[in-house]
Structure formats: structure tokens, C-alpha cells
Amino acid sequence: MRTVPVYQADIYSTGAIVDPYPHYGRLRRLGPVVWLPRQRVYAIPRYAECKSVLRDDGTFISGNGVALNLLANRLSRGTTLNSDGAEHDQRRKLVAHRLLPRALRAISDNVDQQAARVVEAALRRGEVDGVEDIASALPLAVVPDLVGWPASRRDNLISLAGATFDVLGPLNKQALKAIPGSLQMLRFARSIVRRGEVVEDSMAHDVLVAADAGTISRAECTALMIDYVGPSLDTTISAIANALHLFATHPAQWDILKNDPELIPNAVNEIVRHESPLRAFSRRARHDTEIAGTAIPAGARVLVIYASANRDEREWENPDTFDIRRDATRQLGFGHGAHACAGQSLARLETQAMLRALIERVDRIELTAQPAWAINNIIRRHERLPLKLIPA
Numbered sequence: 001m002r003t004v005p006v007y008q009a010d011i012y013s014t015g016a017i018v019d020p021y022p023h024y025g026r027l028r029r030l031g032p033v034v035w036l037p038r039q040r041v042y043a044i045p046r047y048a049e050c051k052s053v054l055r056d057d058g059t060f061i062s063g064n065g066v067a068l069n070l071l072a073n074r075l076s077r078g079t080t081l082n083s084d085g086a087e088h089d090q091r092r093k094l095v096a097h098r099l100l101p102r103a104l105r106a107i108s109d110n111v112d113q114q115a116a117r118v119v120e121a122a123l124r125r126g127e128v129d130g131v132e133d134i135a136s137a138l139p140l141a142v143v144p145d146l147v148g149w150p151a152s153r154r155d156n157l158i159s160l161a162g163a164t165f166d167v168l169g170p171l172n173k174q175a176l177k178a179i180p181g182s183l184q185m186l187r188f189a190r191s192i193v194r195r196g197e198v199v200e201d202s203m204a205h206d207v208l209v210a211a212d213a214g215t216i217s218r219a220e221c222t223a224l225m226i227d228y229v230g231p232s233l234d235t236t237i238s239a240i241a242n243a244l245h246l247f248a249t250h251p252a253q254w255d256i257l258k259n260d261p262e263l264i265p266n267a268v269n270e271i272v273r274h275e276s277p278l279r280a281f282s283r284r285a286r287h288d289t290e291i292a293g294t295a296i297p298a299g300a301r302v303l304v305i306y307a308s309a310n311r312d313e314r315e316w317e318n319p320d321t322f323d324i325r326r327d328a329t330r331q332l333g334f335g336h337g338a339h340a341c342a343g344q345s346l347a348r349l350e351t352q353a354m355l356r357a358l359i360e361r362v363d364r365i366e367l368t369a370q371p372a373w374a375i376n377n378i379i380r381r382h383e384r385l386p387l388k389l390i391p392a
Helices: 014-018 021-030 047-055 070-075 085-099 101-125 130-135 137-147 157-166 173-195 203-212 218-249 251-259 261-274 344-361
Strands: 034-036 041-044 127-129 281-285 289-291 294-296 301-304 362-367 382-384 386-391
Touching (some): 047 289, 047 301, 085 203, 101 344, 157 218, 251 362
Parallel strands (some): 041 301
Antiparallel strands (some): 289 294
């Protein structure tokens, strides 16, 4: 069996969160499996092995949690993310019909209209924060109603959803700071379920109906409420904000997109490949196994680093180059296999709607100050993105 190389640096330090790609490059050069002693986990930094692990959900399981700390894995019990096999399939099927392309087509006109309003408001204001005024505005107008989160409980929804992701890293300073927000989200969801104050004909309403029918337990409803709202907001906000930043810093790519709007779906894949919204999640080995000739003992955790796989030189030509003409359909930014992001069609719908609204109304996107990355163990997105939209 292959000897496991060791990487001593902390890939969850603040510096590595802000600028992770040099770390990922060094990990890939060390090998297909690398031991991280700080987190006591086997890192999987290359594309082929990441995809293989994600496809083998019988060996690399999620039911014991995908976080790098025991507390978060306990708090996440009852979610689709923390389940395997029939249990996972049952939870996913509860709302799968609402996320099918056919169902999303019914809301596509509304999403397009909301995107147009967001862009027009940003043009009127001149200088804006691309995160707050554009990237967050569209998902906040669409997701809470779809999920069923009551209108009276939407204050601080983005920060609380972000906290539920932050605690899924190692139990570092970031995760500890996020625990109060994560617990507040849990309390909110619990009270919403207890009172039944969800939006009619929504995903949450479907969950409560399933509980009343005995399909799932009432206790599972709280976890599933959080399961739906967090990823539906953060991954889309990340994708839209990253699109704004990438097109502001790559004006030639913006011109290509404006001249050929048919590239919009391809552009979304390239945005997600180049700046993956999710950094990494872990899996636990159900039994003794191996990855690329490296022995993985039963019970060990492996860390699937999506963001590194999407920059792997073995899979992508010039992987650090942002090119919307690239075929990036096989990117792993939305996961892969049984646990691929259930809401990725919604994220694509919203991001494509925003790009359509932008290319119809905006000549170019200009940064007005230095952006700042959010410090989050899991989510890769900006905290601030000062910019100006120059009208067409």
C-alpha cells in the first residue's frame, strides 16, 4: 500500500480560507490521499478520487455526519445531508418534486422578473455591494417562500444559514463563533414546526403533511427545515457573487457572454468550477478500504475537497484560467452521486436569471474598492463586493 504523505499546514486557517488555492495545489502535488494531522482526516484533493468517493456512498457514508467535529454531526442528525441509503432517499423524495425542472419552470418567469428588479435597482443606486444588493437579493426574494419559512422570521436569515455551514468545519475558532447562530436557527425552526406556521404549498408544508401522515417523525421536521433553507440560500448567493467578481475582473469574458447569451448555462458551470461555493465535506469509511492504493481504515474520515478537484491539473486544461467557453459540465461544485445538491437546479435557475438580467442591461461591471472574502469554514463567498454596474 502507498505511504500517506502528510500536510502540516492548516487549510482552515483564516489565511487559507481567504486564499485556499496554493494549499490545494500543494496537496494535489503530494498525492491522491494526504493526511491532515490538525484535523486527523485523509484529504482527497484530486478530481478522480473525489468523484470516486462521492459515487461510492456505500463505503464512504454520510449518516454519521459530514462535519469535522462531533458536536456539529450531532446537531445535524435528521437532515438529508446526514443520512444514507433508504433513509436518505425517503427524506430527499419528500420535496424532490418541487425541485424538478418541470416544477421550476412554473416559477421561472417570477425569478426572471425578480432578477430584473434587482439589477434595475442596482443601476439606479450606482455604487452597490454586490453581495447584499444583488447576490443576496434574488435568493431572498425566491427561496424563503419556496421553502416555506414564515415572513415574520426572515431577519438575519442569511447570517444564521451561514452559521449552520460554518459549524461543519473543524472545531476551530470559526466553528465556535458560529455555534450561537446555529443554535438560534435550530430554535427558530423548532418553534416554526411546533406552531405549524409555514407558508402554504411549500416544501416545509410538504414535510409537516408527511409528519402528520406518519411518513416521518415530527422531530425530523426541524432538521429538514434547516436542511432546505441553508443550502438554498448560501450556494446561490456564492455563485452570483462569484459571477459578479469574475466578470468584473475578466471583462473580456463578459464581452463574450454579452455577444453570445447562449453561453449562460455553460458560464454558470465555469463559475462554479472556478470558485466552488462549497469547499469540502467529509465522509466516514464504513469498513477497511483503499483510495488510489492508500489504505483507509474503518471509521476513518476522508475529506472530499470539491474546490481542489475543480482546479485539478489532471482533469482541466489551464485550471486557474476562467473561461466560459470551457466544457465544465463535469465540475463537482454541486457534489456528485447520491448526495449531489438537490437544489442545484434552483441555484442554476437563479444564477442564469441574474446573468440574463445583467447582460440585457449592463455594459460592464466595475469594482469600486477591494472586495473581502467571508471567513467561513465551508462556504466560499464574498463578505463585501463593492462595485458599480455601468448601464448598457
